[in-house]
Amino acid sequence: MVGGGQLARMTQQAAVDLDVGLSVLAPSPEEPAVDAGARFVEGAADDPEALRRFADQNDVVTFDHEGVPPEVLAGLEEEGLRFAPPAQAKLFAQDKAVARQRLCEKGFPVPPNLLAGSVEQVAGFGSEHGWPVIAKAPRGGYDGRGVWELASAEEAAPILEGLDGGLLLEPKLELVRELAVITARRRGGETATWPVVETVQRDAMCRELIVPARSDPEVLEEAAALGRSIAEAIGAVGLVAVELFETPDGLFVNELALRPHNSGHFSIEGSDTSQFEQHLRAVLDWPLGSTAPTAPAVVTVNVVGPDDGSDPRDRLEEALGVERAHIHLYGKEARPGRKLGHVTALADTVDEAQGIAMEAVSILEGGA
Amino acid sequence: MVGGGQLARMTQQAAVDLDVGLSVLAPSPEEPAVDAGARFVEGAADDPEALRRFADQNDVVTFDHEGVPPEVLAGLEEEGLRFAPPAQAKLFAQDKAVARQRLCEKGFPVPPNLLAGSVEQVAGFGSEHGWPVIAKAPRGGYDGRGVWELASAEEAAPILEGLDGGLLLEPKLELVRELAVITARRRGGETATWPVVETVQRDAMCRELIVPARSDPEVLEEAAALGRSIAEAIGAVGLVAVELFETPDGLFVNELALRPHNSGHFSIEGSDTSQFEQHLRAVLDWPLGSTAPTAPAVVTVNVVGPDDGSDPRDRLEEALGVERAHIHLYGKEARPGRKLGHVTALADTVDEAQGIAMEAVSILEGGA
Numbered sequence: 001m002v003g004g005g006q007l008a009r010m011t012q013q014a015a016v017d018l019d020v021g022l023s024v025l026a027p028s029p030e031e032p033a034v035d036a037g038a039r040f041v042e043g044a045a046d047d048p049e050a051l052r053r054f055a056d057q058n059d060v061v062t063f064d065h066e067g068v069p070p071e072v073l074a075g076l077e078e079e080g081l082r083f084a085p086p087a088q089a090k091l092f093a094q095d096k097a098v099a100r101q102r103l104c105e106k107g108f109p110v111p112p113n114l115l116a117g118s119v120e121q122v123a124g125f126g127s128e129h130g131w132p133v134i135a136k137a138p139r140g141g142y143d144g145r146g147v148w149e150l151a152s153a154e155e156a157a158p159i160l161e162g163l164d165g166g167l168l169l170e171p172k173l174e175l176v177r178e179l180a181v182i183t184a185r186r187r188g189g190e191t192a193t194w195p196v197v198e199t200v201q202r203d204a205m206c207r208e209l210i211v212p213a214r215s216d217p218e219v220l221e222e223a224a225a226l227g228r229s230i231a232e233a234i235g236a237v238g239l240v241a242v243e244l245f246e247t248p249d250g251l252f253v254n255e256l257a258l259r260p261h262n263s264g265h266f267s268i269e270g271s272d273t274s275q276f277e278q279h280l281r282a283v284l285d286w287p288l289g290s291t292a293p294t295a296p297a298v299v300t301v302n303v304v305g306p307d308d309g310s311d312p313r314d315r316l317e318e319a320l321g322v323e324r325a326h327i328h329l330y331g332k333e334a335r336p337g338r339k340l341g342h343v344t345a346l347a348d349t350v351d352e353a354q355g356i357a358m359e360a361v362s363i364l365e366g367g368a
Numbered sequence: 369m370v371g372g373g374q375l376a377r378m379t380q381q382a383a384v385d386l387d388v389g390l391s392v393l394a395p396s397p398e399e400p401a402v403d404a405g406a407r408f409v410e411g412a413a414d415d416p417e418a419l420r421r422f423a424d425q426n427d428v429v430t431f432d433h434e435g436v437p438p439e440v441l442a443g444l445e446e447e448g449l450r451f452a453p454p455a456q457a458k459l460f461a462q463d464k465a466v467a468r469q470r471l472c473e474k475g476f477p478v479p480p481n482l483l484a485g486s487v488e489q490v491a492g493f494g495s496e497h498g499w500p501v502i503a504k505a506p507r508g509g510y511d512g513r514g515v516w517e518l519a520s521a522e523e524a525a526p527i528l529e530g531l532d533g534g535l536l537l538e539p540k541l542e543l544v545r546e547l548a549v550i551t552a553r554r555r556g557g558e559t560a561t562w563p564v565v566e567t568v569q570r571d572a573m574c575r576e577l578i579v580p581a582r583s584d585p586e587v588l589e590e591a592a593a594l595g596r597s598i599a600e601a602i603g604a605v606g607l608v609a610v611e612l613f614e615t616p617d618g619l620f621v622n623e624l625a626l627r628p629h630n631s632g633h634f635s636i637e638g639s640d641t642s643q644f645e646q647h648l649r650a651v652l653d654w655p656l657g658s659t660a661p662t663a664p665a666v667v668t669v670n671v672v673g674p675d676d677g678s679d680p681r682d683r684l685e686e687a688l689g690v691e692r693a694h695i696h697l698y699g700k701e702a703r704p705g706r707k708l709g710h711v712t713a714l715a716d717t718v719d720e721a722q723g724i725a726m727e728a729v730s731i732l733e734g735g736a
Contacts, residue, residue, distance in 0.1 A: 019697035037405015329387035
């Protein structure tokens, strides 16, 4: 796995049960996955030589982030190396502008958008769709980084100066809620899709997952079908997380991730098969597991570093007093706003599960 | 944790979620727990100096086996070192003869028994209770090793010659079934007990767990109460697994284990809190988690190395095709009769869960 963060850490935990040896390519051994026992291989994700060596040493190479430059990945494939997912599929998660364009061409619903290279283009898009305008760096952003809400075209000027590839613009959509749907796909075409997740964002970061999402049944059905069709259409191998906007005008595809995803953390306890085990099964071309839920309601709440810089680990003992809260810590140094763990609770109702998970997270975050 | 076998391996998996750093003391790094990411510290379990260093390096020292000689453990405690469980409690799992004696003194039901040092004593016990007689080495046996079924007193002669501490005799009881109950206990006295497990033995090795056990409700209640009372009476810290014989004359205590135990493997998926996480909570003196079951029926079947010497790992891909079978492999070299993994299934009925787990195990064991 290229990258050694918390996604690789939880993949390592799943790998142990299947006796799969997981190595991670990372610049330093101070990584959550290495801390959890994954073998450390030193190397940068944008270094073709490191990737070449890593591919030689392993049966399958997959990813815990989108950080391998698409051109590097495509070049290595031309040399005959194989990745799961392949470069042309991974690109849908690496470049938001390309993804919007190609998904639109394939007939999937995407928000109105424009890849703008000038303040004038931003102004034109704002006049057509209204202000504010949401602007995104096509590559490299996550958890709110690389995303701006523009009140006017002038605000785009300094951002455009710092970017090579232009700014991807979209209107600020009226959201009913945000959804995510994860599908696993094997090379041969077998897929398995989890129940649709409602994702709750705060400060542009995913903070909470509610499963099943509280949308109308036909919306859930449409979302699940979209997730599966996109996985098939782009030729994914492994997991595809599709983030969706539910709006009064229907569903729109927001972003894709071709790897385990925050929105799938509920599946560790909340599904017959966790996203981490399923990703391993899919990239190893093994039979996919059941994605059935294990409880009527599952809620996962992220643990984020509090503003006072304190460490949630110091409050773990107290948080363990919350019955039926499943606590997962990522072994990361505490910093304000950093994802440091998550808590999952299973119950008969969303309210009950939410109450349990929130109580534990509130303790871990210091009552913040 | 002293010992690096599969129990330490699964404890390591649980330690990751709580960001607990687990080190294992073992003679070689070729151990299932090290393979899963536990830190390796070289040393033999019977070497006081190694144990001293290990205790210095860690906040708490606990065990994945019963192999530290009781005298060594007691000696180190006299020096001021602390273990979880303490030596006087651990002794109940290390020496079957002492355990029988002391449990009897404390009023717990144990089978009629005698620590015999001569063939004459064996003959006398056989005359009184009938043949065959079950004979056990008081120390060091497991999975059928150190246990003999004697048809006559003469058969005891060669065994007695090879043993220092005599032979612990008991009648061959008429069994309705075998049960096990695991209790976690913190230093201060807080306990948590899992549902009583029915254990099915084949070739003197635990092969299958059925939860809940199919005994009458009052038997289950009595078994759970016994488990809890024994944990309290012996001053355990951490887990206490109590193996019980259910007979037409009531329940008898067979053996104790003061550590995670084969009979608790069901709890990884089948309980709110797994025995491995709970053991960590208990020895670290953290709040204990809920032991409620997660399904009406849970069945765990051990994967044992087949007689033809083949490796279940070679059949993993096929076994993953069994839906809802949770496969756990221990990363151990395949040898006939060796425990190499287990499979757990959750369902509405025991029959259904058994069918799923058995199907996967049958594939892994090569249809044997």
